[in-house]
Amino acid sequence: MTIVAGARPNFMKIAPIIKAIHVFNEKNKKIKYRLVHTGQHYDDKMSGDFFKQLGIPEPNVNLGAGGGTQAHQTAAIMIGFEKEIDFHRPDVVLVVGDVTSTMACTITAKKECIDVVHVEAGIRSGDMRMPEEINRMVTDSICDYFFTTTELANANLIKNGISEERIHLVGNTMIDTLYQNIENLIQPPIWQKNNLKQNEFFLVTLHRPANVDNSRNLKNLLDVILRSSAPYPVLFPVHPRTKKVLEEITYEDMNLVQMDPLGYLEFIYLVNNARCVITDSGGITEETTALGIPCITLRDSTERPETITIGTNELVGIDPNNIPPYIKKLNSGKWKKGNIPKMWDGKTATRIINNLVDIYG
Structure with a gap:
């Protein structure tokens, strides 16, 4: 499996997934993975510090695709990622979130006939002025399996014609990271x-x-x-x-x-x-x-x-x-108290790994 991260939000989402892989590997057959950093965020405060603080291992490769316009960045990521998967072809590519790296690596993998799993699939703002909305829509239109944060995300995917057996409600890996680091x-x-x-x-x-x-x-x-x-x-x-x-x-x-x-x-x-x-x-x-x-x-x-x-x-x-x-x-003390959505319980990454094992064996 190849895991893709490119920007600050990605790092918070992949950290618990990688930890869950290591926990799984202690008791079961080994899940092998490569970690690809696209370099979309190249400032250390936006990238490097997160790897150190969240215990993310050193990436196997950094594509160095940061900077430039949306188009330049997308192209640089796709060119770099194509070379990566040509040399290290995985069974599946796991992408997270909705940044440029998510979309670019999904397109590249699918053109190479490699399965793509999207973590945080199905969320929509309805605002086509946001680059992230384009990234979400393109990614979800061509990937193979969808790991979602809420039932509303499931409904969005089903409305777009995605079959329910390809959708897995797992919760929110951002909250896993939060709970794992709160102390x-x-x-x-x-x-x-x-x-x-x-x-x-x-x-x-x-x-x-x-x-x-x-x-x-x-x-x-x-x-x-x-x-x-x-x-x-x-x-x-x-x-x-x-x-x-x-x-x-x-x-x-x-x-x-x-x-x-x-x-x-x-x-x-x-x-x-x-x-x-x-x-x-x-x-x-x-x-x-x-x-x-x-x-x-x-x-x-x-x-x-x-x-x-x-x-x-x-x-x-x-x-x-x-x-x-x-x-x-x-x-005036009148702010709503609020609750926590279903399955935002700190166990999302474990559910993701269990689902991946069920799907790919």
Whole structure:
């Protein structure tokens, strides 16, 4: 089996799968695997640190396909992955999530007549402006088996004509990673430096084009967040994409604490202690739901609606003026408590491996 990882969200999803393989191999016949890092994220804070902190073994190969436009990156991944599977042909390729690497490696493997299993299949936002939505749709249209996080994802696949025997509801590997590391979280230096206290700061992450590519929009968004969250400080690990725009406008505010992207253990430490997380990420909404932390999502749509219907997340759109009423609701103690979706129990990776063994023997 070849396991593909390319970007920060992928690493959190493959870590428990690899651990589950090693546990399985201690008592059963060996599952052999190669780990391929496409290099889609090439910054160490976005990639390397995650391998170290999550106990992911050194990849067998790094395709070095980072940088460039969507098209350049897709092409570089496909060319590199084609060479990889020509030299090391697997029985099955396992892809996770919805990044460019997921789609590119799926297409390449299927053209080589190799089975592809998609972990986190079937999620949909309905927003065709998102590159991730294209990646999901293309991947799910040609892969062979589908491992899903929720019953809604199953329903999406069945609606698209996928037969039920190819779909396996297994849960969420992101939550496996969260539970496996919750006792090992690391307090980042910023905590002591800024005299932070639990439940007395907001945590913000922004990287989607609608929020960050226009400097005026980004400034307006940060202005509203800072006004609404006062007097609490706002912690802002800055994504490389966002950093370029911030540097153009040299944005500063005494209540805004900007920092480089954090390692997984440091970032989740902040999530777990935040008063509220404000984000345009999908994966973070799953982590806040599992941890019971209020979350405000600055998007018009989400591929993870269970974080809203079941969890602690609220979808507020990209208009900054929508934010203050939600923060007011939070500060008045009226935020919903939320629950954890079915099978988000930390045992997803074990179910994945058991299903793979049943399918491929």
